[in-house]
Amino acid sequence: MRAEEEEQFRVFAREKAASLRRMAYLVCGDWHLAEDLVQTTLIKLHGAWSRVQRKDTVHRYVHTVLMRCWLDEFRRPWRRREHRDGVVPEVVDPAVDPASAGQRDWAKGVVHRALASVPPRQRAVLVLRYFEDLSVAESAAILRCSEGTVKSQTSRGLTALRAAMERQDEDLPRLAVEGMAW
Template structure:
């Protein structure tokens, strides 16, 4: 790799690392795994940088590699036994509007907890479609599948997300709801 290409890659990695980490976290629900996925993605991107950078397809390639790394990670035998039930770390801006901040945090936590219960491929489709704001065609290209598959996985993922939100333990939600000024 030429020195100029190396500098371009480093600039890209600095600018995009935080966003990639957030996307990876939404897909996997674990900050540590998200960091590992981003690291693996950037290593793979570095190998392909001269080829990908010339075609101006870097964003699409990065999303595709990140998603593939996540799906590969879930296929590993030791991951099948793990269940993640950690709490979403959140920094609140309670100075502006404490009640609204608490309500947003509660809703965000509720959606995130439900999202972790959605199967990995459906979760990846939901994150790409609704968080990354990709079209059906772009998500299909990222996942290397047909548009019909993206549509069906989106539908099934939304159904699973709704079901997970409906079946969340009432005992966990009530204390959180009591502190919110409706």
């Protein structure tokens, strides 16, 4: 790769790493795995940079590679889910209003837990369509499927997401009672 192309790739990677990491987290629900997915995606992009460096194809290509990396990681038979027994505390930003921050954190947690329960292909479609604001055609191109498949997976994914959020609403009173100290 020429020095000029190398610099273009570095600029692109610096500008897009955070948004790719957010997208990866929305899909997989784990920040560490999201970082691994972004790193793998950028490595693959680096190898293909001279072919895809036109701005109109780079974004589509990088989204495709990220989704493929995640689906490949999810399919690996040797991969086992980590069993977590605790919660790592988040760094608190004192500039944020505690009441509104707590409400936002609660809402994000509800959505993330519900999204994590949606099957992988449906989750990928939901993230591409609603979090990345891509069209049906763009999502189909990234996932290498038909537009009809994207539409049906979106419909099924939204149904599964609604059901998961309703289950969380039903579990809320039970969890509140179980969490009370007597």
